[in-house]
Amino acid sequence: MSTQPVNVATQKLPDMRYERHAGVPRQTDVSKALAHAAHPVLGNSSSEPVNVNEFEELARLALPNMYYDYYAGGAEDEHTLRENMQAFHRITIRPRVLVDVSQVDMSTTILGYPISAPILVAPTAAHKLAIPEGELATARAAAAAKTIMVLSYSSSCSIEEVASSCNAVRFFQLYIFKRRDISALLAQRAERHGYKAIVLTADTPRLGRREADIKNKMIYPPEKNLEGLISINIQCVDQGSKLETFANQMMDASLRWEDIRWLRSITSLPILIKGILTHEDATRAVEAGVDGIIVSNHGARQLDFSPAPVSVLEEVVDAVKGKVPVLLDGGVRRGTDVFKALALGAQAVLIGRPVLFGLAAKGEGGVRTVLEMLKNELETSMALAGCPCIKDITRSHVRTEHDRLPSML
Ligand SMILES: Cc1cc2nc3c(=O)[nH]c(=O)nc-3n(C[C@H](O)[C@H](O)[C@H](O)COP(=O)(O)O)c2cc1C
Numbered sequence: 001m002s003t004q005p006v007n008v009a010t011q012k013l014p015d016m017r018y019e020r021h022a023g024v025p026r027q028t029d030v031s032k033a034l035a036h037a038a039h040p041v042l043g044n045s046s047s048e049p050v051n052v053n054e055f056e057e058l059a060r061l062a063l064p065n066m067y068y069d070y071y072a073g074g075a076e077d078e079h080t081l082r083e084n085m086q087a088f089h090r091i092t093i094r095p096r097v098l099v100d101v102s103q104v105d106m107s108t109t110i111l112g113y114p115i116s117a118p119i120l121v122a123p124t125a126a127h128k129l130a131i132p133e134g135e136l137a138t139a140r141a142a143a144a145a146k147t148i149m150v151l152s153y154s155s156s157c158s159i160e161e162v163a164s165s166c167n168a169v170r171f172f173q174l175y176i177f178k179r180r181d182i183s184a185l186l187a188q189r190a191e192r193h194g195y196k197a198i199v200l201t202a203d204t205p206r207l208g209r210r211e212a213d214i215k216n217k218m219i220y221p222p223e224k225n226l227e228g229l230i231s232i233n234i235q236c237v238d239q240g241s242k243l244e245t246f247a248n249q250m251m252d253a254s255l256r257w258e259d260i261r262w263l264r265s266i267t268s269l270p271i272l273i274k275g276i277l278t279h280e281d282a283t284r285a286v287e288a289g290v291d292g293i294i295v296s297n298h299g300a301r302q303l304d305f306s307p308a309p310v311s312v313l314e315e316v317v318d319a320v321k322g323k324v325p326v327l328l329d330g331g332v333r334r335g336t337d338v339f340k341a342l343a344l345g346a347q348a349v350l351i352g353r354p355v356l357f358g359l360a361a362k363g364e365g366g367v368r369t370v371l372e373m374l375k376n377e378l379e380t381s382m383a384l385a386g387c388p389c390i391k392d393i394t395r396s397h398v399r400t401e402h403d404r405l406p407s408m409l
């Protein structure tokens with residue numbers, strides 16, 4: 001790892017983040033780490049994770065530093081990375097009692113496709129950095145949980161391999177490249193292989209500054225889905241993150257709202273737009289004819305100091321006026337987070353890093369456990385808040401900072 005400063009602050013005050021993984025052991029030491037975690041007095045208390053947050057440490061132990069940093073990191077000072085979770089913590093739940101919750105039903109639909117709970121797998125790149133089976137394991141875990149996986153265009157297993165891994169509803173995430181023909185080809189391959197929607201990521205005209213990746217001179221694996229389509233020689237670049245160099249060469253930074261029409265012309269699949277954070281853009285997205293909106297700041301990896309998605313969710317929902325479904329991702333780590341997002345008008349949430357951490361720590365079973373944990377927590381939250389089914393979760397079940405403000409004046 002380079003020790004050169006990558007920002008003004010680190011010139012004066014070394015940022016300890018980059019030291020945190022020094023000497024971190026590899027996968028073989030995870031079981032030893034787990035064994036040592038037994039309580040010295042109580043002895044046999046289980047060291048298995050009991051919530052999804054606990055998978056992060058296991059993943060950190062399992063992964064080479066460069067890959068852990070890539071998965072975990074956010075942009076610049078990582079203010080938004082912290083805020084994505086803290087914004088959920090500022091919302092409280094207003095439970096109702098004496099409601100019959102002997103049966104709790106979390107099932108719902110997205111674009112008409114039934115899922116067991118409103119928790120989807122967000123598109124994240126390069127799952128083979130976590131384990132050799134890569135996205136095939138993730139796809140099987142999502143199918144076992146009866147939910148939808150959004151495959152990243154930058155998957156390390158191909159569109160076709162994932163399509164034939166198991167029978168399930170999947171969506172495909174797309175970037176629009178300078179080479180439009182390549183984006184069109186990817187969308188058409190996804191459609192041909194049974195993916196049911198295109199998720200257009202709109203928040204990446206160029207890559208955000210992920211300083212851990214810059215320090216690590218992040219090496220990015222070859223793009224499986226672009227094999228034979230394009231060759232960009234970035235491995236010779238000695239400076240900074242090679243992913244950043246690659247992405248900035250590929251992305252079409254001139255993309256505009258008018259271009260949604262082009263995307264419509266090359267696919268008959270529904271189009272969800274990912275990366276909306278304001279009511280202005282939500283209105284434009286509806287006008288542009290998209291079939292759904294994902295409120296997202298890309299897991300705080302793009303623009304630092306962009307708002308936490310849950311803090312702007314209601315603004316987007318109000319602008320959309322029910323015309324298309326609104327989903328959310330960013331910072332969802334608990335069933336109560338899912339409950340809060342639904343109460344503020346999201347139809348479902350997606351999770352990114354917890355899936356990667358589950359995969360790195362415990363493979364396919366880890367992803368399955370992560371999804372089951374969130375579902376179990378959501379079910380408990382619904383029971384304790386007096387909501388037997390998803391449609392029973394309403395705005396009046398949460399209290400936000402905006403609600404509190406008037407009462408303080
Ligand atoms: C390692 C990593 C890779 C990602 N790759 C993509 C990607 O290829 N395409 C995309 O649209 N979003 C990508 N994202 C963003 C996720 O789709 C999602 O917005 C974010 O992870 C949600 O936040 P969370 O990680 O707090 O759940 C990536 C996120 C991470 C952490």
Ligand SMILES: CC(C)CC(=O)C(=O)O
Pocket residue numbers: 125154207247298301
């Ligand atoms: C640019 C992509 C290849 C990956 C991505 O979106 C990410 O790392 O956040």
